[in-house]
Amino acid sequence: MKIAISGKGGVGKSTFAANLVREFAERGFNVYAVDADPDVSLGATLGLDPADLERLKPVIDMKAVVDERSGGGGGALYNLNPKVDDLIDDFTLQQGNIKFLRMGAVKQGGTACYCKENSFLYAVLSSLLLDKNDVVVMDMSAGIEHLTRGTSRGVDMLIIVTEPTRVSVQTTRVVQRLAAELGIKQVKVLVNKVRTEKEREFVSSQFTEAELLALLPFDEGVLENALAEASGLLSGTGVMPGVDKIVDEILQEVER
Numbered sequence: 001m002k003i004a005i006s007g008k009g010g011v012g013k014s015t016f017a018a019n020l021v022r023e024f025a026e027r028g029f030n031v032y033a034v035d036a037d038p039d040v041s042l043g044a045t046l047g048l049d050p051a052d053l054e055r056l057k058p059v060i061d062m063k064a065v066v067d068e069r070s071g072g073g074g075g076a077l078y079n080l081n082p083k084v085d086d087l088i089d090d091f092t093l094q095q096g097n098i099k100f101l102r103m104g105a106v107k108q109g110g111t112a113c114y115c116k117e118n119s120f121l122y123a124v125l126s127s128l129l130l131d132k133n134d135v136v137v138m139d140m141s142a143g144i145e146h147l148t149r150g151t152s153r154g155v156d157m158l159i160i161v162t163e164p165t166r167v168s169v170q171t172t173r174v175v176q177r178l179a180a181e182l183g184i185k186q187v188k189v190l191v192n193k194v195r196t197e198k199e200r201e202f203v204s205s206q207f208t209e210a211e212l213l214a215l216l217p218f219d220e221g222v223l224e225n226a227l228a229e230a231s232g233l234l235s236g237t238g239v240m241p242g243v244d245k246i247v248d249e250i251l252q253e254v255e256r
């Protein structure tokens with residue numbers, strides 16, 4: 001199962017992604033935690049060792065090795081299996097049943113096309129051989145330019161995180177439309193940092209039940225964990241209350 005997390009800047013994408021990783025891992029799934037945001041933060045939010053994170057090479061660096069192996073041809077399509085299976089471990093930080101990967105930055109825009117780099121990254125993602133007990137959680141960067149056919153290929157559920165504000169809801173609408181155009185099977189909205197009844201009412205006026213995955217409260221414990229020197233998420237501090245129910249729902253929706 002592949003789950004991608006998108007949404008406006010600062011709404012809580014990385015925090016929610018890290019909590020999903022924790023919950024799935026807790027339940028015995030093998031979880032690939034993929035930081036697809038060039039402003040890496042998923043690893044730190046999970047509480048992985050900073051020195052290990054510093055050393056971890058981004059997956060994009062694997063391209064040079066693969067190009068070399070395939071004689072520098074770099075054809076349009078990489079047939080990565082099984083050529084790359086032995087390589088991927090070098091680009092993976094493993095802790096228990098969590099495998100952490102960071103994609104690395106692919107420069108955007110201008111006149112140059114970075115299609116090759118992008119298709120390489122997503123070929124690697126697709127090559128993660130998934131059995132029934134594997135879950136991929138992808139933390140995307142803010143903004144929509146990273147949401148492309150490539151990145152959304154094979155995604156079972158896109159979760160758009162939003163805050164209960166008009167501006168954030170507008171961004172969510174844009175992402176919803178784009179996701180529909182890209183043909184993503186399931187698109188759900190997660191409202192985060194909800195504090196008041198008024199906000200709940202606002203959210204209900206904006207989204208149908210079918211659109212909503214859940215509402216998560218603003219939580220002091222989550223914020224405190226973010227202030228701590230190192231995140232204690234994997235040892236159980238600052239866990240978002242309600243993520244366990246969300247995982248139940250995701251499992252039901254995806255099986256449907």
Ligand SMILES: Nc1ncnc2c1ncn2[C@@H]1O[C@H](COP(=O)(O)OP(=O)(O)OP(=O)(O)O)[C@@H](O)[C@H]1O
Nearest residue numbers: 009010011012013014015142193217218219222226
């Ligand atoms: N439910 C919550 N309650 C309290 N604080 C929260 C909650 N969710 C997220 N936060 C806090 O909000 C801040 C932003 O969260 P986070 O970094 O996860 O957002 P993001 O969407 O990944 O941001 P970016 O767009 O920069 O990648 C963090 O300090 C985080 O601890």
Ligand SMILES: [Mg+2]
Nearest residue numbers: 013014037041
């Ligand atoms: Mg983030």
